[in-house]
Amino acid sequence: MPAFSAAVPAFFGALEKVRTVMASGLISSAPSRAGRGVATSIVASVLFAVIFLIAGLLPGWGAQEIFGWRVVLTLATLGAMMPFLPGARTELKSLARRVRRRPALLLPGVFAAGIVGVQLWLFMWAPLNNMALSVSFGYFLLPLTMVLAGRIxxxxxxxxxxxxxxxxxxxxxxxxxxxxxxLAWPTLVVCLGYPIYFVLRRKFGFDNLPAFAAELLLLLPVGLFFILTGPHGVGSDAGTTGLFAAISIGVLGGVAMALYLLASKWLPLSLFGLLSYVEPVLLVGVSVYLGETLGWSSIFTYGPILLSLLFLAVDGRRRTPRLR
Structure with a gap:
C-alpha cells in the first residue's frame, strides 16, 4: 500500500509531539491549568488528524473492522497510561464507589458509550466513503454548538x-x-452528538479518563465481534502494513482521547469548544489530500470560520496565563 508510507512519518511525528507535551508539563504541576488545557487540546487535534489520514489510506479495510481495532487498542493504551496520569487511580476508585452506591448511573453511562461508539465508527467510515469533508464540517460546527451548550x-x-x-x-x-x-447527516451527527455527550459527562460527573475507559469496556464486545468477523480477522493474511495501520489507529486513538478528555476537564466548556477549531482545519487538509475537492464558493464558508479562529487566538493570548 504505497500511499500509506506517507502517513508513517506523521505517525512517529505525532508520538514525538506527545512525548514533548508530557515532558513539558502534562504530568508536572508546574504549568497552569489553562496552559496545560490549551497544549493538550492542540496535540490531541494533531493526533486525530493523523488517525483520519491513516484510516483513509486503508482501502480493503471496512470501517467496522477498523473501529473494532481502535476500541480494543485504545482501551489497552488507556489501561497502560492511566497509572501514570495524575489522579487517575483516585478517579477510578471514586467512579466505582459512585456506581456501586447508585447503580442507576449505569444508564447514562451506557447512553454515553453509545454516543461515543457512533462517533468513533463515523470517524473511520467517512474517509473511506468520500464523506471526509462532511465530517470535517461537522467538527467545524462542533465548537459553535459546544459554546451554545456551555452557555445554556x-x-x-x-x-x-x-x-x-x-x-x-x-x-x-x-x-x-x-x-x-x-447539512449532511454525518455533519449533524458530529455537531449535535458530541455536545450531548460532554454535557452528559459533566452533569453526571463522568468527565474523566476512567469513565471513558468504562465506556470503551462496554463497547469491547462489539469491537471484538467486528474484528473476528472482518475480512482481516483471525487466521487471515492482513499484511504487515495493514496491521501496523490498524495498531497505529488504536494506540494514537488512546493517546489522543486521553489528551482530549483532559483538555475538556481543564478548560471551560466554551473555550474548550472554540479551541476545537484546530482539528477541523487539519481534517479538511487531510480530506483534500485524500482526493475530495473544495469549490470556489467554499471561501464564503471557511473564510468566516478562519476569521473566528483569529478572534479565538487573540482572546486566548489575552486570557491564558503564561507558563512559568
Whole structure:
C-alpha cells in the first residue's frame, strides 16, 4: 500500500509531539491549568488528524473492522497510561464507589458509550466513503454548538472576542447550509452528538479518563465481534502494513482521547469548544489530500470560520496565563 508510507512519518511525528507535551508539563504541576488545557487540546487535534489520514489510506479495510481495532487498542493504551496520569487511580476508585452506591448511573453511562461508539465508527467510515469533508464540517460546527451548550447548561460567560468568534462561525455555517441545501447527516451527527455527550459527562460527573475507559469496556464486545468477523480477522493474511495501520489507529486513538478528555476537564466548556477549531482545519487538509475537492464558493464558508479562529487566538493570548 504505497500511499500509506506517507502517513508513517506523521505517525512517529505525532508520538514525538506527545512525548514533548508530557515532558513539558502534562504530568508536572508546574504549568497552569489553562496552559496545560490549551497544549493538550492542540496535540490531541494533531493526533486525530493523523488517525483520519491513516484510516483513509486503508482501502480493503471496512470501517467496522477498523473501529473494532481502535476500541480494543485504545482501551489497552488507556489501561497502560492511566497509572501514570495524575489522579487517575483516585478517579477510578471514586467512579466505582459512585456506581456501586447508585447503580442507576449505569444508564447514562451506557447512553454515553453509545454516543461515543457512533462517533468513533463515523470517524473511520467517512474517509473511506468520500464523506471526509462532511465530517470535517461537522467538527467545524462542533465548537459553535459546544459554546451554545456551555452557555445554556453551565452559564459559561463569553468575552466580546468569543462572541465575535461565534458570530463569524455562524456566518460560515449559514452559507454552507444554504449553498448545499442543508447539512449532511454525518455533519449533524458530529455537531449535535458530541455536545450531548460532554454535557452528559459533566452533569453526571463522568468527565474523566476512567469513565471513558468504562465506556470503551462496554463497547469491547462489539469491537471484538467486528474484528473476528472482518475480512482481516483471525487466521487471515492482513499484511504487515495493514496491521501496523490498524495498531497505529488504536494506540494514537488512546493517546489522543486521553489528551482530549483532559483538555475538556481543564478548560471551560466554551473555550474548550472554540479551541476545537484546530482539528477541523487539519481534517479538511487531510480530506483534500485524500482526493475530495473544495469549490470556489467554499471561501464564503471557511473564510468566516478562519476569521473566528483569529478572534479565538487573540482572546486566548489575552486570557491564558503564561507558563512559568
Amino acid at each position: 447548561f453551565f452559564a459559561d460567560r463569553l468575552s466580546r472576542l468569543r462572541k465575535f468568534a461565534v458570530a463569524a462561525a455562524a456566518v460560515g455555517v449559514a452559507h454552507e447550509a444554504f449553498s448545499a441545501g442543508g
